[in-house]
Amino acid sequence: MSLESDRAELAQILRTKSVKTGKFTLASGKESDLYVDCRVTTLDARGAVLVGRVLHDLLRKEETARGLSIGSLGGLTMGADPITLAVAISSSLAGEEKPVQAFVVRKEPKGHGRGKRIEGNFTPDQPVVVVDDVITTGDSTLKAIQAIEEEGGKVAFALILVDRQEGGRQNIESKGYPVVAAYTRADLV
Ligand SMILES: O=P(O)(O)OC[C@H]1O[C@H](OP(=O)(O)OP(=O)(O)O)[C@H](O)[C@@H]1O
Numbered sequence: 001m002s003l004e005s006d007r008a009e010l011a012q013i014l015r016t017k018s019v020k021t022g023k024f025t026l027a028s029g030k031e032s033d034l035y036v037d038c039r040v041t042t043l044d045a046r047g048a049v050l051v052g053r054v055l056h057d058l059l060r061k062e063e064t065a066r067g068l069s070i071g072s073l074g075g076l077t078m079g080a081d082p083i084t085l086a087v088a089i090s091s092s093l094a095g096e097e098k099p100v101q102a103f104v105v106r107k108e109p110k111g112h113g114r115g116k117r118i119e120g121n122f123t124p125d126q127p128v129v130v131v132d133d134v135i136t137t138g139d140s141t142l143k144a145i146q147a148i149e150e151e152g153g154k155v156a157f158a159l160i161l162v163d164r165q166e167g168g169r170q171n172i173e174s175k176g177y178p179v180v181a182a183y184t185r186a187d188l189v
C-alpha cells in the first residue's frame with residue numbers, strides 16, 4: 001500500500017467520523033460551527049494504523065530535511081496521546097534501528113508518585129517533536145512546548161494532524177517552532 005493511498009484513506013475516515021458541524025465552544029473559548037473530533041479517528045483501529053504511518057513519514061521527512069536526529073515525540077494529553085503512540089509503533093514496525101520514543105505532557109504535574117509533568121520516554125538529550133491533534137489558536141501546542149522546555153527539552157518542530165487554518169500555525173511559527181501538518185481544514189471540509 002502506498003503512502004498516498006494511506007493519506008487518502010485517513011482523510012476519508014476524518015471526514016466521515018471526525019468532522020462535525022453544529023455549535024461548539026473551543027478550548028480557546030471561541031465559538032465555532034465546526035469541530036474536528038480527531039479522537040474518534042485516532043482511537044479507531046484502522047485510523048490509528050494510518051495516523052501512525054502518515055505522521056511517521058512526515059516526521060522522518062522533516063527530520064531529514066533539517067539534518068536532525070529526533071529522539072522522541074509527545075504532546076499535551078489527551079488529543080496528542082494516541083497519535084504519539086501510533087507514530088512510535090509505526091517507527092518500530094518499520095524496523096528502524098532507533099525507533100522514535102513516546103512521551104505524554106500532563107496538563108498539571110502529578111500530585112503524587114514521582115510528581116512528573118512529562119511521563120514516558122522523553123529525551124532531553126536529543127531534539128523532540130511536539131504533537132497535537134488539532135491546532136486552532138496554537139496555544140495548547142505552545143503550552144506543551146513550554147512544559148518540554150522547562151524539563152530541558154529542545155523542540156525541533158510541531159507535528160499536527162489537522163490545522164484548522166485559524167492562525168495557530170502563525171502563532172507557533174512566530175515563536176520559532178516550525179509546524180508540519182498532515183491535513184488542513186481545506187482538505188477535510
Ligand atoms: O490550538 P488551540 O486553540 O489550543 O486548540 C486546540 C486544542 O484543543 C483541543 O484540546 P482540548 O483542550 O479540548 O483537550 P483534550 O485534548 O484533553 O481533549 C485539541 O486537542 C488541541 O490540543
Ligand SMILES: O=C(O)c1cc(=O)[nH]c(=O)[nH]1
Pocket residue numbers: 025026027028034035036037038079134135136137164
Ligand atoms: O479549538 C479546539 O478546541 C478544537 C477544535 C477542533 O476542531 N477540534 C478539537 O478537538 N478542538
